[in-house]
Amino acid sequence: xxxxxxxxxxxxxxxxxxxxxxxxxxxxxxxxxxxxxxxxxxxxxxxxxxxxxxxxxxxxxxxxxxxxxxxxxxxxxxxxxxxxxxxxxxxxxxxxxxxxxxxxxxxxxxxxxxxxxxxxxxxxxxxxxxxxxxxxxxxxxxxxxxxxxxxxxxxxxxxxxxxxxxxxxxxxxxxxxxxxxxxxxxxxxxxxx
Ligand SMILES: [Fe+2]
Ligand SMILES: [Fe+2]
Numbered sequence: 582x583x584x585x586x587x588x589x590x591x592x593x594x595x596x597x598x599x600x601x602x603x604x605x606x607x608x609x610x611x612x613x614x615x616x617x618x619x620x621x622x623x624x625x626x627x628x629x630x631x632x633x634x635x636x637x638x639x640x641x642x643x644x645x646x647x648x649x650x651x652x653x654x655x656x657x658x659x660x661x662x663x664x665x666x667x668x669x670x671x672x673x674x675x676x677x678x679x680x681x682x683x684x685x686x687x688x689x690x691x692x693x694x695x696x697x698x699x700x701x702x703x704x705x706x707x708x709x710x711x712x713x714x715x716x717x718x719x720x721x722x723x724x725x726x727x728x729x730x731x732x733x734x735x736x737x738x739x740x741x742x743x744x745x746x747x748x749x750x751x752x753x754x755x756x757x758x759x760x761x762x763x764x765x766x767x768x769x770x771x772x773x774x
Contacts, residue, residue, distance in 0.1 A: 618669060
């Protein structure tokens, strides 16, 4: 949110800048926690199917990074007293099913899922980084550092999906559209409750 808008909103609603800043931080951490939980469950679902396959170590590597991301978000939730989204249990099940379903399509299907999800999440992290810089880069220095690191790792996952033939999956464009639409719905929900 732009600083002048924050000030205007603050005077019109009677809320202090601190309260608005806390709301912004809560929104960002809640949705990112949901996203990292989803990513952890997707790769868990994929590994349940692809264990022992030629790409198991590639998926395991991304899964290990997602576990660390989830850990990071859990620590941030605790630090800023942000409860997880009420949709967390549903997201967990849906994400696991997405992981299993795409892995059952084979290597290309699994990697297509990574391409679709990581592209969207990378963009979403970028939007949040811009929002925090617009608000106050100094006040958000630590959070910005974390989000930038996670964004970079998600972009590496995206690249892994591309070089491992994700875009060669059957009906790749339709699959990517469907997955990204589902993820956008989840983001919309998690940013609110
Ligand atoms: Fe992640
Ligand atoms: Fe990722």
